[in-house]
Amino acid sequence: MSDKIAVGIDLGGTAVKIGLVDASCEVLAQTSIPTNAQRPYEQVIADMGRTAAALLEENGYIVADCLGVGVGSPGIIDSENGIVLYSNNIEWDHVPLADVLKQYLPVPVFVQNDANCATLGEVLKGAGKGYQNAVFLTLGTGVGGGIVLNGRIFEGGHTGGAELGHIKCGSERRRCTCGRYDCLEAYASATALIDDAKKMARQHPDSILWELCGHDLEAMNAKIPFDAAEAGDRCGKTLVENYIGYLADGIADLANIFRPDVIVLGGGVCAQGEKLTDPLNQYLQENCFGNTVTYIPRVVIAENGNLAGLIGAAGLVYQHSSASE
Amino acid sequence: MSDKIAVGIDLGGTAVKIGLVDASCEVLAQTSIPTNAQRPYEQVIADMGRTAAALLEENGYIVADCLGVGVGSPGIIDSENGIVLYSNNIEWDHVPLADVLKQYLPVPVFVQNDANCATLGEVLKGAGKGYQNAVFLTLGTGVGGGIVLNGRIFEGGHTGGAELGHIKCGSERRRCTCGRYDCLEAYASATALIDDAKKMARQHPDSILWELCGHDLEAMNAKIPFDAAEAGDRCGKTLVENYIGYLADGIADLANIFRPDVIVLGGGVCAQGEKLTDPLNQYLQENCFGNTVTYIPRVVIAENGNLAGLIGAAGLVYQHSSASE
Secondary structure, eight states, rough: OOOOOEEEEEHHHHHEEEEEOOTTEEEEEEEEEEETTTSSSHHHHOOOOOOHHHHHHHOOOGGEEEEEEEEEEEEETTTTTTTTETTTTTTTTEEHHHHHHTTOSSSOEEEEEEHHHHHHHHHHHHHHHHHOOEEEESSSEEEEEEEEEEEEEESSSSTTOOTTTBOOSSOOBBBBSSSBBTTTTTHHHHHHHHHHHHHHHHHHHHHHHHHHTOGGGOOSSSSSHHHEEEETOOHHHHHHHHHHHHHHHHHHHHHHOOOSSSEEEEEEGGGGTHHHHHEEEEEHHHHHHTTTTOOEEEEEEEEGGGHHHHHHHHHHHHHHHHOOO | TTTTTEEEEEEEEEEEEEEEEEETTEEEEEEEOOOTSSSOOOHHHHHHHHHHHHHHHHHTTGGEEEEEEEEEEEEEEEETTTTTEEEEETTEEOHHHHHOOOOOOOOOOOEEEEEHHHHHHHHHHHTTTSSSOOEEEEEEESSEEEEEEETTTOSSSSTTTTOTTTBBOOOOOOBBBTTBBTTTHHSSSHHHHHHHHHHHHHHHHTTTHHHHHTGGGGOOOOSSSHHHTTTTTTHHHHHHHHHHHHHHHHHHHHHHHOOOSSEESSSSGGGTHHHHHHHHHHHHHHTTTTTTTSSSOEEEEOOOGGGHHHHHHHHHHHHHHHHOO
């Protein structure tokens, strides 16, 4: 067992990260290839499989040493059959990822949504380590979500669950990418914060926001509003307050529903660290249901960074492997 | 096993319902006593225990025939230790319900939140029968919630989970009973609908709402807005549309999080039947995340009525008993 290894793959819109991960979730070796997602999916998966096989070989492993491959993919996944049902990000529609990948690496293949993998990664090795129940939110282009209950990914009773970015949040009738109005994603994604910052800058030509983005709104990013707030700019403060307010509402909902041990934040915005977690933790203390008699989960920042998905994907392999022993 | 019986108890603010429930969840006998909740809790529990013991005896059972007692209680429950941590409804604070009850009926005692019990009741025998994953909302004085995952009650990683009435909903800064603003309960409870109807009537002296409540706003109930809408009254239509809109938002959130087999509605408002479920199901079809490729749960009306809590409470006993066999 100690010589066995798992392959973790994080399939992204621009790059595919591939790593060898041991049973204690250490990444022993890793590489990355461009996705070139516009190609036929067979080519993308062939590259993925061949690169993983080469990585195993380069590191002295043969196929028989490989317990399996875990793949974290964007989109809606049929995890039972290893099919990417739909991904807006890489424009895949009912792609039999597991079956095709097995042609290049004849081992068990497990496919899960990438945010679910990242959640598992943080529980196995990261900010949620040692906890049995965790909720994860990625604050990036969208708002992804993942749930770990009793140490295992909970993906819903049916495919399409754990979509934590798609719960009701604000009331400005913002159209979400999913088609519904006013989802958390439309307020708490990095994209939403950037859009809000651009709008705010246009309305306030005197704001320091302009200076911080080099007088080019196309250079606006999710860090700038926080920097502006720290510099005392009123526009920046309003942006940050609103952003954290929306996020706090979503997080309090998840606390009241799941009462997890911990709520982990990942994605680009989480670089703000305690500027984000301090007010969120305070809001939970004051607003969780039954806050005087119940456990209040702590909000923490993810620790695995860009490797969270890869580690969690490999974690799928070890979980299946230990369950079937 | 076939001769064994479970006692199910539904502890309410005004009455305690006590029943003998067999392994197929049929209620063989039942009785009800007033709660008189203002008394010391020892007296309330003593009455509960003595009445349950008498009911067993009257029906030809001895204590050894009783597999256990399940109690559904309002409030925040420490189910592991059988303690009612806090209940606003019966004004209990850290009451060791299981320990005291065992003094009168020396059998295993299981305590759960009443909405959790009602959810289990609907899955064991009711609108969720045969399903492994169900979400339940009671639309009554408040909005209670329950979650069954893989056939078992999910109460959160820690006490204080599954509080589905306490997720963000509207944006009118309505103060919720829990202290937070704009919870689902503040918009989708029968109480909220009645308050909205009274306000609407005051603003529209010509509305049929007045006639339907006998020109006495204190007689307003949750049925009247639906009746007014059916009679073509514009105020009634607006009230019903708004109410269903809020409820639909909450239900879509729960669908996107849990993707259960079914979402069951209980409580007084669910007497409206298809007037409620038809538009809610339509909203889910159109607004669930990934609605073209994923499973859309159906919204249905609870079937166990006033017995749901009692049946589910007894179900706790059978679940524990089968788990420990």
